[in-house]
Amino acid sequence: MAGSKFAYVKGFEIPDPLLPETFLVCRLDGHAFHRFSDQHDFVKPNDERALKLMDHVAKNLMSEYKDIVLGFGESDEFSFLLKKSTKLYNRRHAKILTTLTSYFTSCYVFLWSQYFPDTPLRYPPSFDGRIVVYPNERIIRDYFSWRQADTHINNLYNTVFWALVQQGKQSTTEAHATLKGTVSATKHEILHSRFGINYNHLNERFRKGSVIVREELSPDSSLTHTETTKTLADGCSDVEATNDPPVVKKKSTFKTMINILHCDIIGDEFWNARPYILSQ
Numbered sequence: 001m002a003g004s005k006f007a008y009v010k011g012f013e014i015p016d017p018l019l020p021e022t023f024l025v026c027r028l029d030g031h032a033f034h035r036f037s038d039q040h041d042f043v044k045p046n047d048e049r050a051l052k053l054m055d056h057v058a059k060n061l062m063s064e065y066k067d068i069v070l071g072f073g074e075s076d077e078f079s080f081l082l083k084k085s086t087k088l089y090n091r092r093h094a095k096i097l098t099t100l101t102s103y104f105t106s107c108y109v110f111l112w113s114q115y116f117p118d119t120p121l122r123y124p125p126s127f128d129g130r131i132v133v134y135p136n137e138r139i140i141r142d143y144f145s146w147r148q149a150d151t152h153i154n155n156l157y158n159t160v161f162w163a164l165v166q167q168g169k170q171s172t173t174e175a176h177a178t179l180k181g182t183v184s185a186t187k188h189e190i191l192h193s194r195f196g197i198n199y200n201h202l203n204e205r206f207r208k209g210s211v212i213v214r215e216e217l218s219p220d221s222s223l224t225h226t227e228t229t230k231t232l233a234d235g236c237s238d239v240e241a242t243n244d245p246p247v248v249k250k251k252s253t254f255k256t257m258i259n260i261l262h263c264d265i266i267g268d269e270f271w272n273a274r275p276y277i278l279s280q
């Protein structure tokens with residue numbers, strides 16, 4: 001049937017495919033979370049409730065979108081790696097970006113009260129998003145190393161900064177001045193000598209961010225959920241088991257489980273233990 005005389009406008013919708021057989025990284029970032037965190041009384045420098053909420057949201061996104069093989073989050077941001085063979089929405093750029101961003105945002109609102117039972121949302125939060133196409137494994141590893149290095153740099157700075165303000169009674173201007181031009185060793189030293197804080201003993205979630213992996217379990221795995229989680233924790237500290245049963249993949253006997261880790265992603269150990277992340 002011929003379209004109406006108006007149908008030609010459809011021709012203005014230009015296809016926006018992402019290059020085939022390349023890795024896609026989608027990074028979502030809280031919009032104006034400086035203000036949002038103030039308005040909702042986030043603990044400084046790290047609010048564990050807010051970070052756990054982000055992790056839970058990311059885990060939900062990965063349950064919904066099985067082609068996401070890895071997530072990494074810190075502060076108000078999360079990066080998601082889609083396997084290079086993904087055919088999700090025919091690799092349409094806008095379709096993937098907008099659905100991932102809106103699903104993440106609605107989950108954030110949906111789960112908010114679980115983590116902030118006494119703090120009603122004062123206004124709707126939003127997230128911006130981008131997808132970057134990367135050609136090879138080395139660059140993907142460098143990408144995630146970059147985000148984790150950033151986590152470390154920001155967290156060390158923020159930890160000393162707020163120690164100077166909250167315990168050292170400096171103004172924020174004075175604290176900035178104290179830290180201007182200092183190297184990492186000096187920041188560690190200030191924390192240790194003035195505040196008795198050993199940075200390396202702080203919560204790993206704060207120091208390393210959150211790594212979310214979809215682990216594949218062998219079909220003959222007879223381990224229980226809890227045992228399996230412990231086994232997968234080898235080499236990574238502080239694994240959070242979920243209470244959900246492992247998901248049985250359709251059309252396959254493999255079981256998968258999404259785990260939240262706070263481990264090093266810089267270096268070989270993480271990647272060598274999980275070759276399937278970059279090989280799909």
Ligand SMILES: Nc1nc2c(ncn2[C@@H]2O[C@H](COP(=O)(O)OP(=O)(O)OP(=O)(O)O)[C@@H](O)[C@H]2O)c(=O)[nH]1
Pocket residue numbers: 029030031032033034035037042043044045046047048050051075076
């Ligand atoms: N107090 C507190 N603030 C946090 C926490 N996590 C994130 N934030 C705030 O969120 C900001 C995130 O940084 P950005 O994404 O660069 O800043 P933004 O205000 O969100 O700005 P845009 O992303 O450009 O919209 C931080 O600077 C903090 O102000 C937290 O755990 N505690």
Ligand SMILES: [Mg+2]
Pocket residue numbers: 029030031032033034076
């Ligand atoms: Mg932000």
